[in-house]
Each structure stands twice: as C-alpha cells, then as structure tokens.
Amino acid sequence: MDRRRLLSAVCCLVLLFSLTASAVAEVELDGKFMTMVTKQGEVICRTARQIEIGDRYLNSNNRLYEVYQIDGERAFVKLVKEERKAEGFFSKLKTTTLQIWNLNLFEARTNKKGSVAIYHTHSDESYAPTDGTSSIRGKGGIHDVGEELKQSLQQNGVPVIYSRVSHEPHDAMAYERSRRTAMQLLRQRPSIILDIHRDAVPREEYAHEINGKGVTKLQLVVGRENPNFNATNDFAKQIMRVVNRKHPGFVKGIFYGKGKYNQDLTPRLMLIEFGTNTNHKESAQRAAEYFAAAASEIVQGNAGNGIANRGGWRSLFWIIAALIAGVGLFILINRGGLKDLSKEFTGAVGENVESKEEAPDNNQDQNQESP
Amino acid sequence: MIGVVLLVIVSILIFLGLAQRVLDQLYLSDRGGLLVIAAMVAGSFVDIPIMRDPSVSLNVGGALVPIGLAIYVLVKAGSRKEVWHSILGIVLTAGVLYAVTKLYRFDVDQGFIDPQYLWAIIAAVIAYVIGRSRRLAYIIATLGVLFMDLVHVVESGVRYLNAPTMIGGAGAFDTIVVAGVLAVLITEVLGESLEALQGGPSEKGKSKELVNALDHPEGTEERKEE
Numbered sequence: 001m002d003r004r005r006l007l008s009a010v011c012c013l014v015l016l017f018s019l020t021a022s023a024v025a026e027v028e029l030d031g032k033f034m035t036m037v038t039k040q041g042e043v044i045c046r047t048a049r050q051i052e053i054g055d056r057y058l059n060s061n062n063r064l065y066e067v068y069q070i071d072g073e074r075a076f077v078k079l080v081k082e083e084r085k086a087e088g089f090f091s092k093l094k095t096t097t098l099q100i101w102n103l104n105l106f107e108a109r110t111n112k113k114g115s116v117a118i119y120h121t122h123s124d125e126s127y128a129p130t131d132g133t134s135s136i137r138g139k140g141g142i143h144d145v146g147e148e149l150k151q152s153l154q155q156n157g158v159p160v161i162y163s164r165v166s167h168e169p170h171d172a173m174a175y176e177r178s179r180r181t182a183m184q185l186l187r188q189r190p191s192i193i194l195d196i197h198r199d200a201v202p203r204e205e206y207a208h209e210i211n212g213k214g215v216t217k218l219q220l221v222v223g224r225e226n227p228n229f230n231a232t233n234d235f236a237k238q239i240m241r242v243v244n245r246k247h248p249g250f251v252k253g254i255f256y257g258k259g260k261y262n263q264d265l266t267p268r269l270m271l272i273e274f275g276t277n278t279n280h281k282e283s284a285q286r287a288a289e290y291f292a293a294a295a296s297e298i299v300q301g302n303a304g305n306g307i308a309n310r311g312g313w314r315s316l317f318w319i320i321a322a323l324i325a326g327v328g329l330f331i332l333i334n335r336g337g338l339k340d341l342s343k344e345f346t347g348a349v350g351e352n353v354e355s356k357e358e359a360p361d362n363n364q365d366q367n368q369e370s371p
Numbered sequence: 372m373i374g375v376v377l378l379v380i381v382s383i384l385i386f387l388g389l390a391q392r393v394l395d396q397l398y399l400s401d402r403g404g405l406l407v408i409a410a411m412v413a414g415s416f417v418d419i420p421i422m423r424d425p426s427v428s429l430n431v432g433g434a435l436v437p438i439g440l441a442i443y444v445l446v447k448a449g450s451r452k453e454v455w456h457s458i459l460g461i462v463l464t465a466g467v468l469y470a471v472t473k474l475y476r477f478d479v480d481q482g483f484i485d486p487q488y489l490w491a492i493i494a495a496v497i498a499y500v501i502g503r504s505r506r507l508a509y510i511i512a513t514l515g516v517l518f519m520d521l522v523h524v525v526e527s528g529v530r531y532l533n534a535p536t537m538i539g540g541a542g543a544f545d546t547i548v549v550a551g552v553l554a555v556l557i558t559e560v561l562g563e564s565l566e567a568l569q570g571g572p573s574e575k576g577k578s579k580e581l582v583n584a585l586d587h588p589e590g591t592e593e594r595k596e597e
Contacts, residue, residue: 048481122478123534138533166534169526172477172486173519179487180430180540187416197479225485231378259477259485265544267378271479316378323385 033201036065036077044077045253048200051075058083058237058254060244083237114191115159118146121178121261121271123166125198127281134200134277138166141281145274146196148285152292161188179262182269192268192298195261197221203278208287210247215287216275217252218243223271226260230314231267239270239298246294250287267315387412390548393555396505397444408543410436415542425527426535434517434539437548441513444506456502457510464497464515469522487546490516491553498558505555505562512554516547 034051036044044065045057055067055075062083069076126141128134143164150160163185167177178195185193199206199219206216220236222229233254240251255273263269272291275284387408394404414432421427429435448454468490477486484492494512498504520538527534539545 137530166532168532168534169530172472172475172482172489173523175477175486176516176519176546177523177534177537179544179546180433180537183415183541183544184537199479221479223485225488227382228378255479257479258483259479260487261479261485264382265541273479313378316381319378319381319385 032073034073034075036067036075038065038077038079045255046201046205047255056080056256058240058256060240060249060252062237062240115161115188116153117161117163117182117185117188117190117193118150119163119165119178119181119185119193119195120146120197121167121174121195122170122197123164124168124170126277127198127275127279127284128277129279130281135170137168142196142198142274144281145198145284145288149194149196149288149292152289153296156292156296158292158296161185161190175259175262179265182262182265186266192270193266195269195271197271197273198279198284199273199276201276201278203276206252206273206275206279207283208250208252210250210286210290213286214280214283215250215290216279216283217250218275218287218291219252219273220254221257221261221271221273222254223260223263224256224258226263227319228264228267228315230318232263232269235268236270239295242298243291243294247290250290250294386552387543389556390543390552393505393509393552394440396555396559397440397509398447398506407436407440411543411548415544418537418540422524425524425532427524428535428537428540430537430539430542430545432539432542432548433545434547437513437539437551438517441510441551445510448506453502453504453507456504457507460497460501460507460511461514461518463501464494464511465518467493467497468515468519472519487549488553490546491550491557494550494554495557495561498554499561503558503562505558508554508558509551513547513551516550520547 033046033048035046036051036057038044044059051067051070053067053070056064057077058064063079064081064083065077066080067075067077120140120142122140123142124135124137124140126132126134126136131141146162146164150162153160163181165178165181167174167181182193182195206219208215208217220239222233222236226232236254240254243251261269261271263271274287274291390408390411391401391404394407395401399407411432414436415430417431419429419431419435421429445454445457448457471489471493472486475486475489476482491512494515495508498508498511501507517538520536523534524536526532527536539547542548
C-alpha cells in the first residue's frame with residue numbers, strides 16, 4: 001500500500017513537472033522575443049512569447065494572421081481573413097439607424113454614463129528608461145499610466161473607479177489575486193473594466209506618433225480559454241475600430257493569448273498593453289490621454305453595443321452547444337445509453353428517486369477506498 | 372445588449388448548475404446543495420477583515436462556505452483510510468501547487484493554460500491517483516488553493532509586499548470555488564469514462580464479494596435492504 005502511494009506521488013510530480021518543464025523562475029523577462037513575419041518578410045508583430053503553430057494575431061488593418069511554420073525566432077504567418085471594416089456605406093447606414101432606434105426607444109439606458117474601473121494585475125510593471133528598471137515591487141510605473149488614464153477619462157466626463165491594489169508577487173497566482181480585485185470593482189457596476197499592463201518587447205514595436213508627439217501604441221489582449229471568447233473578442237474589435245478611426249494605427253492589434261485573464265467575469269473586461277518596458281513612461285502616459293479621449297464613447301456604453309451583443313449571442317450559442325454535446329457524450333459513455341437519460345434527470349427533482357440513486361453511488365465510492 | 376446579458380445569465384446558471392451537480396456528490400441532498408449555493412452567492416458580498424498588516428480578509432461565499440463544506444466532507448469521510456488519503460492529498464497538493472506557482476510562468480505571452488484550470492487539473496489528477504474519489508478532489512482542490520492564500524499571507528508579511536490577501540474575495544467565482552467544482556467534474560469524467568471504456572471497474576486486487584457487488588448492483592441493493 002505504501003509503495004502504491006509513493007508511486008502515485010511520484011507519478012503526480014513527474015506529470016506536473018513535465019508540464020512545466022519550460023518554466024524557469026519568477027523573473028518575467030529573459031530578453032528574448034519572437035517575430036511573426038510573412039513569407040515576403042513583412043513583420044507583423046514581435047512578442048516575448050514562445051509562438052506555436054496555429055497562433056493568431058489581428059493587426060490594426062483588421063487582417064487576421066495565423067502561424068504555419070516556425071524557424072528559430074521567426075514564426076511564419078499567412079493571412080487567414082481580412083475582417084470587413086465597418087466603414088462601408090451600408091454598415092454606416094446600419095450603425096446610424098441602430099443609433100437612432102436605440103436613442104428613441106431606450107434613451108434612458110444609452111444616455112446613462114457608465115463608469116470605468118481600472119486595475120493592474122501586474123502592479124510591479126515599469127518602464128526601464130524612466131523608472132530605472134522594468135519591475136518595481138509594489139509601486140511599478142504602470143500606476144502612473146493608470147492615474148493618467150483615470151484623470152483623462154474624468155476630464156472627458158467619464159466617472160472612474162481606480163484600484164491601486166498590489167497583486168504581487170508576479171507569479172502564476174497573480175491573476176487569481178487580481179480576480180478578487182476585479183470582482184470587488186464589478187460590484188460597483190462599472191460599464192467596462194480595464195486591466196492595464198505594459199509589454200516586454202523591443203521599443204520600436206510600440207513607438208508611435210500622434211500630432212507630432214511621441215506616444216506608445218496599444219495592444220489589446222483577448223484570452224482564448226475564456227468561455228465568453230466571442231463577446232470579448234468583438235468588444236476588442238470594437239475598441240480597436242473606434243480608437244483607430246481617430247488615430248490610425250494607434251491600437252497595433254489584438255493578441256490572442258492562452259488563458260482567460262479573468263475575462264470570464266464579464267464580456268466587457270479588456271486587458272490593454274500600454275507600450276513596452278523599453279518605452280519612456282511619459283509616452284505611455286500620453287497614450288493614456290489619447291486613448292481616454294478616443295474611447296470615451298465606447299466606455300459610456302453608446303457605441304458598438306450591437307457588435308459586442310452579436311459576440312454575446314455567438315458565445316451563448318457555442319456554450320449551449322458545448323453543454324449539450326458534453327452532457328450527451330457523458331451520459332452515453334457512463335449511463336449506458338438514452339434509455340437511462342430520463343432517470344438521470346428525474347433524480348434532480350424527486351427526493352425519493354434521488355435517495356435511491358445515491359445509495360449505490362455512496363457504496364461505490366467507499367468500496368473503492370478499500371484495498 | 373440582450374445577447375450579452377443572456378450570455379452572462381446563462382454562464383452563471385451553468386456554473387451554478389454544475390456546482391449543484393458537484394454538491395450532490397458531497398453528502399448533500401438537493402435541498403442542502405441549493406442552500407449551500409444560495410449561501411455562496413449571498414455570502415459573496417460579505418468580507419470579514421481578519422488582519423491589518425499584512426491585510427487579510429475572508430469572503431463568506433468564496434471562502435467560508437466552500438472551506439466549511441470541505442471540512443464537513445472530510446469529517447464525514449467513511450473510513451479512517453479516507454481521512455488519511457485526504458490528508459496525504461492535501462499535503463501533496465499544497466506542495467505541488469506551491470512548486471507550480473513558482474515555476475509555471477503565466478502571462479499574456481507565456482504559459483499554455485490558464486492557472487485557474489491548472490489548479491483544478493492538478494487537484495483532480497492527485498485525487499484520482501490517490502483515491503479515485505470525487506470527494507477527495509473537492510477537498511484537496513479547495514484546501515489546496517486556500518493553502519496558497521496562506522502562503523501569500525506569509526510571503527506578503529516577510530517580503531513586505533504590501534499586497535492584501537482577499538481569501539475567496541471573488542465570491543462564488545473565486546478560484547477556491549471554481550477549482551473545487553472543476554476538480555470534481557474532471558475526476559468524474561476522467562474516472563467514470565475510463566472505467567466505462569475499459570468495460571467496468573478493474574477487478575484486480577479486489578475482494579470476491581466486491582467484484583460480485585460491482586457486477587450486480589441490484590444484488591448490492593438487495594443485501595442492503597436485508
């Protein structure tokens with residue numbers, strides 16, 4: 001028995017550590033990055049992440065690329081889809097009609113000024129040229145960007161709830177800790193909620209100019225493991241469309257990361273990278289100012305509700321489809337077919353049936369414990 | 372906004388439905404299960420401050436209720452063996468979770484799976500290997516994540532991080548609850564599906580009586596009634 005336990009423990013450890021073999025330490029940067037390029041040599045994006053075949057990136061021209069081959073630090077991408085821009089005559093007509101329709105029928109709701117909640121999952125993130133280092137425990141330079149964003153939004157008439165709560169250390173539990181902050185903020189019913197970060201790639205990747213002033217570009221991040229993926233993705237596209245309409249190329253693209261970054265809590269939670277650790281913090285602060293002015297119409301809930309709504313329906317459809325398929329498969333495998341299906345459901349309502357069903361279940365579990 | 376609102380409502384309902392299904396496995400009647408869910412939802416809005424420096428608080432719905440339930444399940448365990456399995460599982464999970472937290476690099480550009488799913492998978496695998504028990508999966512997932520919070524309290528105090536520990540602060544959607552629910556579901560799917568695919572429970576090493584009972588569940592019931 002003891003040998004079995006020991007073997008079990010060893011199996012667990014081997015399995016888990018083999019899954020995390022590439023991991024090294026708590027340090028965030030190792031100076032390496034990968035570049036997504038087309039076959040013609042056009043650079044699409046740089047990232048500090050290990051890119052894999054199948055990864056996708058949507059750039060500011062609404063072109064969706066997918067990685068098909070990896071060669072060292074270069075990942076070759078091909079154009080998968082060119083998203084239709086909502087600039088055509090018919091889409092403009094549709095948007096305007098929808099806006100008039102909404103304003104007439106739901107005036108009270110659409111005119112209500114929602115607030116914006118801001119927090120930082122990685123509260124240590126900083127900008128090396130101005131902060132002296134890329135990471136400052138407890139009070140990273142990212143807070144100054146958050147503060148600037150808060151003030152600029154307020155100047156644009158948008159109420160802001162800003163949380164400076166620290167979620168350190170910068171480890172794998174950071175998102176679990178910031179999830180609690182996000183939930184506390186959500187209790188105050190903000191219109192949208194923003195998790196502000198900075199990236200870790202060469203500065204050129206984010207260098208940009210607006211009205212002759214140096215700013216950092218922005219990158220939106222959407223988690224692929226989020227059950228509400230479609231709704232969040234459409235919300236991201238909506239932000240990119242509205243902001244880039246005012247300042248072309250300012251939002252450099254949408255990165256589809258593995259994980260969910262707490263975006264399962266609400267379809268209107270967006271993770272935004274304000275520049276990278278090698279940019280000057282002032283550039284990121286100016287970016288926050290321009291972003292606040294450009295995005296205030298989204299955060300107030302007036303623009304693009306229809307778009308995020310469409311994503312909501314799609315997510316809903318897939319969740320229900322997955323649920324039906326999952327439950328069906330589970331019942332077919334475990335309950336011996338469709339004839340037992342009714343039994344499965346009556347057990348959930350009738351106390352009598354339930355007690356009958358529970359008895360063998362309990363027995364089975366206890367039996368399995370015995371040698 | 373109807374689509375988004377419906378999406379949120381359905382997501383919550385599915386999550387609570389799954390939670391109810393899970394509570395069914397934990398010595399709770401349907402009514403008891405619904406009460407626990409109601410307590411978790413209502414308790415999500417109540418935070419109890421525990422310590423000032425480092426700041427620690429405990430959420431009723433996200434920590435007190437699920438942890439209380441885990442302890443209840445542990446106390447109600449059928450045999451001493453089950454209790455030992457649970458303690459072994461908790462210690463093992465705590466150790467593995469701590470190691471993985473420090474080793475697994477997860478960020479926007481790093482990692483292969485969201486940590487919230489990873490904790491549940493780790494707990495489910497450990498529970499399956501040690502005891503093949505769904506109850507064990509719940510206990511070790513819930514207490515394993517709680518342990519990580521306690522580690523954070525210590526770390527926060529020792530390293531002067533000035534980072535509060537809001538145990539269960541996300542209420543019914545906190546990782547403590549989500550990991551517990553997911554771990555039970557993974558163990559159930561993993562265990563039952565594997566068993567069904569191999570054509571029933573393994574007979575190796577089991578007593579004749581047990582094998583007979585497993586082959587004829589009706590017989591087991593008859594014997595119980597006598």
